[in-house]
Amino acid sequence: MAFQKGTLILADYTAKVKDTNEVFETTREADAKSGNVFDANVKYQPRLVSVGEAWVLKGLDDALLAASAGDKLTVEVPPEKGFGTRDPAKVRMIPLRKLGDDAEKVSVGDAIELDDRTGIIRFIGSGRVQVDFNHRFAGKTILYDVNVLKSLDTDQDKIMGLLRRRFPLDDSKLKFEIKGTQLDIAIPDEVLMMEGIQVVKRAIANEVFKFVSTLDKINFVESYTKAKPQEKPAEKKAEAAPAQPKAA
Known part of the structure; x- marks a missing residue:
């Protein structure tokens, strides 16, 4: 089917x-x-x-x-x-100097960022460079x-699949619990400091709400474990210095 x-x-x-x-x-x-x-x-x-x-x-x-x-x-x-x-209008010839400090570094086939677009260099010569902004x-x-x-x-499989999509970790590190209409998701230690984590959490919440219609609340749980103090190596007891003879 x-x-x-x-x-x-x-x-x-x-x-x-x-x-x-x-x-x-x-x-x-x-x-x-x-x-x-x-x-x-x-x-x-x-x-x-x-x-x-x-x-x-x-x-x-x-x-x-x-x-x-x-x-x-x-x-x-x-x-x-x-x-x-392919759109021929997306192929532009520009002065090489427009690349600034990169002008001496680029070569044919390189991908560059220009005017907030990604382009591929197709030709360099006579102080000009041809940039192709078509997709590769x-x-x-x-x-x-x-x-x-x-x-x-199942709801369990859907949630696990959506978490795995955003957090490419072993399944054993992706933990969650459904409590009626509430979902608790444990944030793995490996992604606590990940750049853009708040955006990722919002994306996960939106996707879970879309595909698991029975839920109406999602909690992201962050856990921190206190580091164990390191044991200091046993210090040798200072030996008593021998008594000096008193001056006569």
Whole structure:
């Protein structure tokens, strides 16, 4: 039976550029290594997707809407349902000096930030630089190899999936408790000082309220453990100095 829009599912997948076979996104550690895109700081795990709600590219989203748990899919996503077609108007030639201190450092193929946009340098010469503000994969057909693992149907599974999406930690460190219409979420020690933690907490709350309709209150619990005092090494007792003979 096909998924309904808004169903939370877990999917394993690897995405490649069709004409070059370049791996640019994967949830699988083995594929990341074989595709030379492995990042030791990334936790490779199945992707949580709310089907039909633009959490992934439209071409993949459409395929997931027609899929069921356990399906294995090969999905071909054309540019118009992927990263868009190439727009020549997004390619600009600018004076090299506009890059300021970076003008002597950049080379063809580098990604740069300019006017609050990310662009790729395509050409440098005669004091000018050509910057392409199209998405890196604009005009490319994308191939997805997808394993649809399961849908998350219970409140417990939905909450765990949403926490795992925001906190890429081992499940053993993601703790929560449902008390009637209230949810208590323990903030893991590893993310207490994470930049933007307040924004992340708000995002988690909004998502949990959306997918678990029985809840009306969420508490985030932060715990701090008192550090144990370190034992000082035993000090040697000072030996009594020998008595000096009194002067006659």
